[in-house]
Amino acid sequence: MGHPFSLKGKNVLITGASSGIGQACAITASRLGATVILVGRNQEALEGTKAMLEKGAHVSINHDVTAFDKTDECVRMAVESAGKLHGMVHSAGIELTMPLNMMKPAHYEKLFSVNVIGGFDYAKTISKNKYMAEDGGSFVFISSIMADAGQSGLVGYCSSKGALVSGARAMAMELVSRKIRVNCILPGHVKGTRMAEKLFKSLPEKAQQAIINAHPLGLGDPFDVANACGYLLSDAAKWVTGTTLKVDGGYSAL
16 A cells, blocks of 8 residues: 555646746655646746646646636646546635725636636646546635734635535535545745745835734744645545645644
């Protein structure tokens, strides 16, 4: 019997794999034995991530997750290159800090297109019998602790991450008969990602310190989230679906 945390023999597609949490998830999945399909908008950055992976038949596919008319083609290419899929991680995401009175419908549309719809469209496509492994698999959506906690200036971002959680829960119930587990990870503030660093550095020193103080275990690292993702992708989590795993350094416990 193999180790329950091993991903050996599994093919895992990861969106937003060119940097940050997505990149860390790709590296971790490869270390656990998976063949990884990297999806992102920057081909050069994807190749950079690919060079960091453990040796294997990994694949990189240049695709913007909001180009919905190309999703099926990308998944087909992934399956033709690596074989049927056993898992997906939707890590592609964008953040927007803007007060409510400045938010326009286009801002919400952009946030939801990337953070929610892009991932759900991939899930819909991958779950087809011609693309999904016969014994099922696992979908993991990278949400945010902001799905649970409100913060001024983040109405659009918080609402998109909250929608991701509620939609994934419904998806879990719909796909359980096909042996596909669906879960979300809710990270706290993670250092070392472009999106988080941009937001963090834009704040005054006092506000930065407040964020640090709000995480009893300190700020996170992309691999803290990636390790949790590896668990949810693996057979060790075979009895886990429709839930949210908070990886937030104690933020939500305060």
